[in-house]
Amino acid sequence: MIAGTRNVRPQLNVSSLGVFSVLSTLARSDQSLGVLELARRLEIPPSTAYRALATLEKCDFVTQEDSSSKYCLGNAARRTIAAFFNMFPIRSASMIYLRRLALLTGQTTALWVRIGPRMVKIATIEGNPEIIGRRPIGQWSPVDQCVPGLAVIAANLGLGAKRNERLNNLLVLLKTTGFVWDASSDPNEYSAPVVPPQRRVFASVAIEGGTRSAFYSYKTEARKIIESLEQNLASSPQAAYDPFAHLDENGTVLMRLAGRVPGGAGVGTVAE
Amino acid sequence: MPETRATDDRDSTTGVNSSTLSVLSVLNCFTMNNTPLSVAEVSNALGITRNMAFRAVALLASLNYVIRDASGRRYQLSYGILDLCNDRTTGLDLRRVCATYMRRIQAYTGETATFSIPVGTTSVVIDGIEGNVGTRLGRVAWGRALPLHGGSAPRAILSCFTDDEIETYLSKTGPLKQRTGKTMPTKRLWREIGKIRKMGYSLSIPEYVDDGSQHISFPIKDMVDRPHGAIAVSGPADRLTMEKIEAILPHVQQLIAELNEQSHMIPSFADSFA
Numbered sequence: 001m002i003a004g005t006r007n008v009r010p011q012l013n014v015s016s017l018g019v020f021s022v023l024s025t026l027a028r029s030d031q032s033l034g035v036l037e038l039a040r041r042l043e044i045p046p047s048t049a050y051r052a053l054a055t056l057e058k059c060d061f062v063t064q065e066d067s068s069s070k071y072c073l074g075n076a077a078r079r080t081i082a083a084f085f086n087m088f089p090i091r092s093a094s095m096i097y098l099r100r101l102a103l104l105t106g107q108t109t110a111l112w113v114r115i116g117p118r119m120v121k122i123a124t125i126e127g128n129p130e131i132i133g134r135r136p137i138g139q140w141s142p143v144d145q146c147v148p149g150l151a152v153i154a155a156n157l158g159l160g161a162k163r164n165e166r167l168n169n170l171l172v173l174l175k176t177t178g179f180v181w182d183a184s185s186d187p188n189e190y191s192a193p194v195v196p197p198q199r200r201v202f203a204s205v206a207i208e209g210g211t212r213s214a215f216y217s218y219k220t221e222a223r224k225i226i227e228s229l230e231q232n233l234a235s236s237p238q239a240a241y242d243p244f245a246h247l248d249e250n251g252t253v254l255m256r257l258a259g260r261v262p263g264g265a266g267v268g269t270v271a272e
Numbered sequence: 273m274p275e276t277r278a279t280d281d282r283d284s285t286t287g288v289n290s291s292t293l294s295v296l297s298v299l300n301c302f303t304m305n306n307t308p309l310s311v312a313e314v315s316n317a318l319g320i321t322r323n324m325a326f327r328a329v330a331l332l333a334s335l336n337y338v339i340r341d342a343s344g345r346r347y348q349l350s351y352g353i354l355d356l357c358n359d360r361t362t363g364l365d366l367r368r369v370c371a372t373y374m375r376r377i378q379a380y381t382g383e384t385a386t387f388s389i390p391v392g393t394t395s396v397v398i399d400g401i402e403g404n405v406g407t408r409l410g411r412v413a414w415g416r417a418l419p420l421h422g423g424s425a426p427r428a429i430l431s432c433f434t435d436d437e438i439e440t441y442l443s444k445t446g447p448l449k450q451r452t453g454k455t456m457p458t459k460r461l462w463r464e465i466g467k468i469r470k471m472g473y474s475l476s477i478p479e480y481v482d483d484g485s486q487h488i489s490f491p492i493k494d495m496v497d498r499p500h501g502a503i504a505v506s507g508p509a510d511r512l513t514m515e516k517i518e519a520i521l522p523h524v525q526q527l528i529a530e531l532n533e534q535s536h537m538i539p540s541f542a543d544s545f546a
Contacts, residue, residue: 015289015291015292016289016291016292016295016331017331017334017335019289019292020335023356024355024356027355027356027357027358028355028358029358030358051288051289052289052292054288055288055289055292055293055296056296058288058293059293059296059297059300061296073356073358075530075533075534076296076300076303077356078533078534079300079303079533080299080300080303080349080353080356081353081356081357082533082536083302083303083304083349084349084350084351084353084354086306087348087349095498115351116351118351120351120354136357136358137357138354138356138357138358139357140351140354243341243348244351245342246341246342
């Protein structure tokens with residue numbers, strides 16, 4: 001903190017915030033956008049949208065397409081995204097194992113990590129079949145509302161943790177198969193926690209799609225691949241570094257989220 | 273609610289907002305550093321006042337683009353960056369991206385540009401743009417498969433595999449037959465791999481080329497340096513001379529570097545020959 005500013009909240013620059021609104025609007029769009037369309041979406045004058053784009057273009061956060069006057073995210077935005085994902089060394093450590101899982105199962109495989117109350121997908125290897133509604137890299141869900149998050153919750157449940165029927169079922173699934181799944185998720189998704197040397201689980205691997213019988217046919221081999229990843233992390237502990245561990249050092253956020261997992265039906269059972 | 277203030281610090285000629293430029297530069301600073309940074313470190317790195325650095329970091333923190341690290345004294349990138357993720361930044365169509373750069377390479381060099389990918393133990397041409405002067409040698413051989421030791425593009429791809437993987441490839445392949453019918457000694461292949469890794473490109477070897485063509489190829493990689501494939505620039509050897517190659521190399525390497533910045537976001541599907 002700069003001396004003399006300890007208790008002073010800085011005034012935030014409105015026009016700078018506006019420029020970042022333009023940036024995130026472009027990012028959320030599934031196509032390049034022109035000045036007028038951006039202005040319409042943000043309900044700002046076209047001149048303001050144009051100035052924002054000029055500022056972003058100067059730093060290469062947006063770029064104008066050769067063939068049109070529309071704008072899309074530039075190399076600086078891509079580099080920033082890449083730098084964020086590169087904060088997780090487990091990402092590059094996992095790639096070979098994700099690839100092996102995709103080859104074994106024929107399904108898309110993904111690596112998810114926990115950041116506070118969210119699970120974020122940070123890597124994916126596409127399998128053979130088309131996945132309808134697949135979630136691309138960077139998508140996130142609350143920890144307690146996605147299968148990869150349930151895997152992390154189950155893996156971190158301590159002996160004294162309060163459990164309902166659903167959490168108990170998760171633990172049984174994890175113990176007997178090495179995976180968890182949710183009977184209500186569509187398409188099917190099977191997730192295994194990645195247990196690092198420090199034992200505090202913050203990542204999980206997901207296999208997206210496939211029938212339950214197909215899963216049972218490959219689950220043993222899939223479990224071996226994940227164990228190989230865990231052995232790799234044990235021999236290179238720096239690869240298991242969690243840059244956001246400090247957001248929930250005592251696990252209280254995770255336990256609160258575990259308490260939010262509704263009881264009763266929902267989580268699959270081994271018999272299914 | 274954070275206090276806000278309106279500013280009018282834009283450049284009157286271009287309309288560019290200078291204080292926002294400062295914030296974007298600070299964000300770039302975090303991107304380029306692998307370690308968390310303090311406000312003082314940001315200020316020193318960019319040559320801006322501590323106050324400017326502080327305001328920029330505060331704005332980025334309000335958007336969750338940065339967050340305090342475990343020490344509490346520094347800042348690091350944070351999950352707000354996920355706002356920038358979409359299928360076009362993280363689900364890039366590699367073939368479309370390569371096509372954009374092949375167009376630029378072809379326009380600059382006047383020669384044919386092709387994109388090949390590894391498929392098992394071969395390299396297959398899947399896209400290309402023909403050079404300005406149509407000759408038989410400038411045609412794109414779509415679908416042509418060559419062994420990974422048999423050509424400048426295949427060798428550029430092979431150089432991205434680990435030494436163990438290359439040994440596995442060699443054990444499966446047997447004698448390294450070339451298109452001319454000659455066999456390349458294994459030692460010669462290893463020397464070529466070493467040169468490609470050092471220089472960042474692969475040249476065709478005249479004694480193994482039988483059609484008067486010349487090729488220079490550049491590996492395209494993912495974030496852990498696994499090969500997506502290779503882009504080759506090809507033409508008749510009497511036109512694509514070593515002098516011309518030396519002249520075009522700096523700009524073509526710059527285009528390839530830009531392309532690799534994007535291809536790094538996409539994991540490679542290259543198998544390991546096991």
